[in-house]
Amino acid sequence: DMEKGYDEKDPLSIERYARKMLGKTFLEIWLDSEKELGPLSQRLQKKTGTDGYVHSHALKNYKGGMGNLVEECFFHYAANSDAEPDFPDAGVELKVTPYRKVGKKQELRAKERLILTMIDYFSLVREESFEKSHLWHKTHLLLLVWYLYTKGIDKLQYPVDYVGLFTPPAEDLEIIKEDYKKIVAKVRAGKAHELSEADTLYLGAATKSSDSSVRRKQPNSPEMAKPRAFSFKNSYMTYVLNQYFVKGVPTYERILSDGFQGDFEKEVAGKIDRYRGYSTEKLCQIFHMDMEKKPKNLESMLAFRMLGIKGNQAEEFVKADIVVKTIRIEANGTIKQSMSFPTFKFTDIIQEDWEDSDFANYLRETRFLFVVYRFADDGKLYLKGCQFWNIPYEDLEVEARSVWEKTKRIIQDGLQFYKDDKGR
Numbered sequence: 001d002m003e004k005g006y007d008e009k010d011p012l013s014i015e016r017y018a019r020k021m022l023g024k025t026f027l028e029i030w031l032d033s034e035k036e037l038g039p040l041s042q043r044l045q046k047k048t049g050t051d052g053y054v055h056s057h058a059l060k061n062y063k064g065g066m067g068n069l070v071e072e073c074f075f076h077y078a079a080n081s082d083a084e085p086d087f088p089d090a091g092v093e094l095k096v097t098p099y100r101k102v103g104k105k106q107e108l109r110a111k112e113r114l115i116l117t118m119i120d121y122f123s124l125v126r127e128e129s130f131e132k133s134h135l136w137h138k139t140h141l142l143l144l145v146w147y148l149y150t151k152g153i154d155k156l157q158y159p160v161d162y163v164g165l166f167t168p169p170a171e172d173l174e175i176i177k178e179d180y181k182k183i184v185a186k187v188r189a190g191k192a193h194e195l196s197e198a199d200t201l202y203l204g205a206a207t208k209s210s211d212s213s214v215r216r217k218q219p220n221s222p223e224m225a226k227p228r229a230f231s232f233k234n235s236y237m238t239y240v241l242n243q244y245f246v247k248g249v250p251t252y253e254r255i256l257s258d259g260f261q262g263d264f265e266k267e268v269a270g271k272i273d274r275y276r277g278y279s280t281e282k283l284c285q286i287f288h289m290d291m292e293k294k295p296k297n298l299e300s301m302l303a304f305r306m307l308g309i310k311g312n313q314a315e316e317f318v319k320a321d322i323v324v325k326t327i328r329i330e331a332n333g334t335i336k337q338s339m340s341f342p343t344f345k346f347t348d349i350i351q352e353d354w355e356d357s358d359f360a361n362y363l364r365e366t367r368f369l370f371v372v373y374r375f376a377d378d379g380k381l382y383l384k385g386c387q388f389w390n391i392p393y394e395d396l397e398v399e400a401r402s403v404w405e406k407t408k409r410i411i412q413d414g415l416q417f418y419k420d421d422k423g424r
Helices: 011-021 026-036 038-044 050-058 065-074 134-139 170-188 234-246 264-273 280-286 298-306 315-320 358-365 393-413
Strands: 093-102 107-110 114-118 142-148 160-166 203-207 216-218 221-225 228-232 322-329 367-375 381-389
Touching: 011 065, 011 142, 011 160, 026 065, 065 093, 093 114, 093 234, 107 234, 114 134, 142 234, 160 234, 170 203, 170 264, 170 315, 228 234, 234 315, 264 298, 264 381, 280 298, 280 381, 298 322, 298 367, 298 381, 315 322, 322 381, 358 393
Parallel strands: 093 142, 322 367
Antiparallel strands: 093 107, 114 228, 142 160, 203 228, 216 221, 367 381
């Protein structure tokens, strides 16, 4: 079907054609298709009128607005079902996804996770393997179309900056398969309602519903669960963008060696546990670090050395949004220091609601690696071991939520001042 300008059976032909979008805004993509194809685009407008069509795509709540605009106006096919890839004969799935530029250095980050396909809890538990899964069938070859999101400008003015086919490389695929297995195991155990994006490393089970009160049935439990979709996490997408599309962005050191198969977290814990019982002094000798200089994050630097990393960033941690936190236990078993989270602005928090707040998302999506040290009676600090952790569903939705909502309420209502008995 070359009248469309590409061969629907050939991934490379689809990719070549897609590159014609580079540098164009969504408005330009749409206007070009108007020029080319009067009648077809009129059919697709479904009598909403030109402006109606474009504005319905630009509206925030229009599901998949930008993606549909690209499907209909650029590739000239009507948006299709969830069951098959968008280009079934080529096995290619189209994903239109935003990135943004952050901070003084204008670093490129994915703006959001990439939703891959809805999870049907009942058919998921019947799947034989990852290779035969609906997820892999649908997403083994993605055509990613990245557009630059800028706050405050009209959606139709966003430009398309990067386009290309993507399949996760072998070392990522090993981790993605483990993630898939973890999600399936939780659903099989009747715990779909306890799924969390931080359970896994690159592949997440993201909540997917515009109305957060929606619930679905799940196998092996009467408890209703939130609708979820398989997704690549935000942190993983940021890595993919910088590594495969922008290129030339420096990479981080990897913990795993090439060809590693097995459980990533067990491997990490094993590497750290080899040094269990060693004092920080002894560890500094082993890794040729200067105790005298006493860097503030010495304990966390040591953890990276144990993992074979010279810096303080590991590729797998960056991709999986794993945050390393060290915990010091006093000789008497208490913990003095609290653990701090990223700062927030009063002006931001009052505009958020819990479901979509930065803090809730941080806790939902972040997996922590706690590296635990303990003071002995000799005053030295000894490594006790490590533990991967993410916040349990109850703690997040009951405890953390109530503190967050109280904080927001206090900021909104204003602070109350009073004098104490000393007149302060």
